[in-house]
Amino acid sequence: MTKDLERDLGLGAVIAISMGAMIGSGIFILPGVAMAEAGPAVILAFVIAAILVVPAALSIAELGTAMPEAGGDYVFIERGLGPSFGTIAGLGTWLMLMLKGSLALYGGMFYINFIYQLPTWELAIPLLEATLPIPGVRALGITFALIFIGINLIGVKQTGGIQSIMVVIMLVILGVFVAATIVQVDGANYDGFFDEGIDGILGATALVLVSYAGVTKVAAVAEEIENPGRNLPLGLSISLGVTAFLYALIVFVLVGVMEADDLEGHNEPMAEATRLLFGETVIGGVPIGGLAVGGIIIAAVLALVSTANAGILTASRYPLALSRDKLFLERFEYIHPRFNTPTVAILTTGAVIIFIVATQNVDEIAKMAGAFQILVYILVCGALIAFRERDLEWYDPDFHTPGYPWVQLFGILSGIFIITQMEAREILGSIGIVILGFLWFKLYAADKVDREGVAKGLARREAGRQFVQDTEEQLERADEFEILIPIRQDVTREQEDALIHMAAPIVRQRGGHIRVVRFDEVPDQVPLDTAAAELSEADVEFEQRTDELVCDLEVPVEVGEIVSHDTRHAVVNFAERSSADLILARQEATSRLGTLFGRDTDWIMEHAPCDVVFVQHEQRTDINEIAVVTDRSPFNDPLKVELANAMADVLGARIRFLFAVDESAPEELLETIEDYHDELDDLCTVPVDSAIVRTDDVVSSLSSELESSDLVMLSTVTHRRLPDLVVEQRSDRLAAAIEQPVLLVHSKQTRRGSFLRPILDRLLFN
Template sequence: MKKLERSLSLITVIAISIGGMLGSGIFVLPGLAAAKTGSSVWLAYLIAALCILPAALSKSELATAMPSSGGTYVYIERAFGPILGTVAGIGLWLSLLLKSSFALVGFGAYLSILISIDPDLTRIVAVFFLGLILLLNIFGVKKVGKVQIVIVTLSLTCLTLILFFGLPKVNTVFLKPFLINGQTGLMSTVAFVYISYAGVTKVAAIAGEIKNPDKNLPRAMILSLFIMTTIYVSIAFILVGNIPLEALEKDIKPIYTIANILGGQYVGYAAAVIGVITLISMANSGVLAASRFPFAMARHKLLPSFMSKIHSKYLTPTSTIILTCVTMALVILFLDVEKIAKLASAFMVMMFILVNAAVVVLRETSAQWYNPPFRSPLYPFVQIFGIISGIILLVLLGWLPFLSIIAIFIIGVAIYFNFGNKTRRTGVLRKYGHRPALYLLYKRKNKEKKNLTVINSLNEGVLDGKLVSDAGAVVALLGNENSPEMLVEIGAAINRRLQIQAINITEVPNQTYLDAFMDDNPKIHSLARRISGLAKAKNLDIDFEAVVTHDISETIDELSNQTNCDWLVMGWNGKAHSGIFVRNPIGWLVTNINSDFALFKDNGVRHIGKVLIALRPGRKDKNFIAIADRISQFYGASLTLLHVVPAHFTKDDITKIEESSSIILNKSISKTDLIILKSDDSINAISKTSAGYDLLILGTPQKDNWINVLFGTGKDKFTEKSACSVLRLTMKDN
């Protein structure tokens, strides 16, 4: 399959992003917005830009992680699953067609300046031109990129001239009152004008065609947002400073009005021409984009199959284009201008809330395939601000948009269960999201067995596509290990049986077919060769396989069941399990896996000669020391047991610990030692002691406080501060 050529430069992408924003937001909306808040309308545009900034950063991150995915619908579906993906697809479709309908209403108003049209018939004229747009989209008449750039250039030139000539003529009398409905009116206006900036994220859908997207995509979004914020704020200030509020608040062609005031009738006509061209172009591109959402959803089996068909001659999705245009016609004819703008803003706010939430979900669940070159700064505070501010704006938009969003959720769920419930795709959140009562109150004991097919990338060498059924340890290799051989060695050291199963696991999104990864993979060849070399050098019985999966946690869990292993061994970055809301796959495995679980944090130590075991309070010493002794024997290393006791412990208390520990250590085959340190800072004490050792063995904490349970424990402090490699053991009978 050929890939799209990355040919779009930073300047071109900025122009495309500006083109997505430049239209009804400034040519139609300012007067209606001024009616809600007064001369402070320019401030509403500024605050709206700040509220949309998190979505721009979040969408930049998502687009660089999935540069050829096709936009917001897919991001939301991958994060939350097909049900919310269906809701998002409908919401995006409606927001775009509403924005395009709003543009066509404004187009009719500007056209009436140039051609004598009865004001009552402007909507009929708008529907007529919508019919022409319908034919253009069905026949597949492509937009010429240079024409779009010319339109953007003309619009920017017109607005710049208005700014240049209008600023000196601002009448301070018109700037009062600043707030006609108080702060609540200002914030509701922020929500109202939010749709003006929606186009800033459109370029994410063409991330696969941008040169150096991990840098140029976020730069283009931020720069275009800055440019358009400057234009919107400045022009809004010029409008309220030159036109009395009582005239401006009913005006849906304010750019013509200000141009007529500043330059006379012919300058006004010129501005009207630019308004007509800009708004018709925006409406056309809106139909083009909006009609693709139901088309993509139908191809994902979330809508009736006839919507996924393309015209045999024109190669366009005729049915979805017709559906979009018919819906737009109904909106234009039966909704007033303000309701159209409110609904468009509401649906876009909802989408951007989900975009911000998607970044949180994908980061916190640590999905293996999610590795964006660009990461949003100040995570998660930027995303939390975007989510909270979005919810506030939805409330301020009023009851009608809010009820419309609820209706979209109901319709989306109904459509999913009628058409999309047979899809096998699931979102990352469903794979790794908590069910609090189940996971906090008790652990699963009897698990339904599933069939698992090992999809290997090779048909030769040590790979045969069969799992060892009697492996004592299963070592899961996820591709992010410092040294896969060292992790397999640790598995061999823990193993109590003859055989070890090493499995390289590659997780891909649900939207990616597993068959796409069936080709030979040089990295798997290399890994198989190295594991085979380790087996010969250490005289170990290691079977190596490669697996491709959509769900890494469930796959690892099922692998441990099929092999009936004693231990599951994985690499680790030191992050402890998270809480109810989001978590990483390791947290799920620790809670649900049937076998004992070993997490190895590789700090670069390649020769293990001294092992330190530090037990957390409440552990059964003998079980952990037996495992530590086995590891020490494997490496021919000495074993030291460390107890860190509170500073107030008496000599008698310490003597009791020495006596009980000596009894256990005497059963060990390895050379052993005992250290007891008095310290109220156990983390620092263990950290300093670990500097003299090669491997630190820890158990998992038995209990977490309520803060950890709700919001997660973040980094394991003992592991993070350790100077040597760390092995954290979870044993089910402890």
């Protein structure tokens, strides 16, 4: 049995990942430092840098749709040009990401330091006028680095939703900044536009290249992208275009509103510009200028420390990937048994970042990161040419780079040219990483690997994967009833067995099969393919015990495992791909406070392409009576009756319909309910009883009536967070009040009610 990987990143997530990694140092740190190199022509440096990134971005998009594997640029280079170049790319990317993370972390501390320089009246908060010395800024950066290392070590989950929100907030803040300042642009500030000459522009270009490193960051999770043929190239194009335009626009404004002496060399240009323009603005006694400066500082710190934290996460994947491919020390493959994170890789990455923050200056960090970045981009363009020029049947990308091979050749030649225009330190660093990579491969890894560029093993693996997928699609038949049983990591063996035994009668009566899929959720710090490659004792036990159970059942059962960063997305996506008719899953009772923070079960009900049933409490061995609590729901009642009839028919059980009404309910209502139950009776193929419970306390009375039943079926709907915190759903209260196993049934056709739904339910049925 092999584990599959789950694709759950859409177009929005691709854009958010790329832009979230780019909107940081390029805007908040580098404009002032770069202007010291290029003067007012610094805007050209940002535009040229974006153009230099385009060939690599397009190449990444094509390679990502042809080989949607976790690992991104390193994997593409290693597979295309061979493990020796892959070693260079892996080490170079690792260093580049550590430098980028260090730049964001160090730069963010300058914005915190900026607060101490402001008079108290400007911020309207009691701060002392002081300035942290440079060692103090470095110490603050090291402190934050230690915090982020700890976060990544314990595997605190990062979500695409938070990333998306951060990007939107950044765009809003920066948009307001541009709108408020562009009217104050002074054309005189652009006098002497080319005074620093082409050398100054190229030097600034090398400095700001790191601003665009995030555009290809999403390639590291290419295997997790949904519909990569569309979302990867489109997401990369949108994120690069929007970010480049935003950079150019903001730099245009910064140069136009600030004197050269005020901008050049500043590590916090956005805050300085806001202070100079609005620092003394007071409206209605409110220091608007102070609020504006504070807003910019908060935005900068959030963006930069978020980039730094993500940098540790992303960078640590590269030594892990190199080690997994036998190109680096084996100890970097170590995964912590409790937190399931690559401990050695994270600690080493964090230590290097701390060293960089403690010893290097902002411009030095940025230039060295840019040098390593452009080196990797050169290799990416070369890898695409290698794949294109080999006649490989399996290489069939959904997206083809326009202008091949001229775009790639331009990327290679322009990259080599820009490296030659850098300072000696960056040139020697680029040459050094190439030499180090080759020597490391020859002396350490050459005798450990037996593959070459565009390896035959890769071709066979990809072709085999496609063959399995095509065969699976051919074997699926629309007339079969399929039940998907997702097994989470916290489900016990007994609970898993109970779910399968509960599904078996339905499948036996309806025909079809059961899919039992174990969903392993790993932290964002662990690449999916790394987690999928490891077969733990729990995986082996799951496979063995499921095989043993299947032998005792008279229905076909398929078993599989899926690794993902988000189990609920993985379950829904798998149900859609496999055309499941019903999801049967375990659900523990959730507190009302838990509902407030959002439940995975609600998300699954809302997004699942099929009916969903959640099981609470332990199943009884013998089932003689199945109780169905009816509520005349146009969707859930038919589904409950269908499932109850199928189970009772196979198990030789009977069905009992129960309906609760108020003590003062009119006789006409009782007659309507009796007629309704009679109609349900006619549809069933097993013995049926029915009863109407008249009560002023529905939960108490129904729980008493249900004591004789062996299995209870209730309707459920998605929870509304605040309303359900105030008025708990009747099905939740009833399920908690009884000891029998409960099936909470939700039809895919059920319409989600408004926020008044639980209140109306309480008024009508309590």
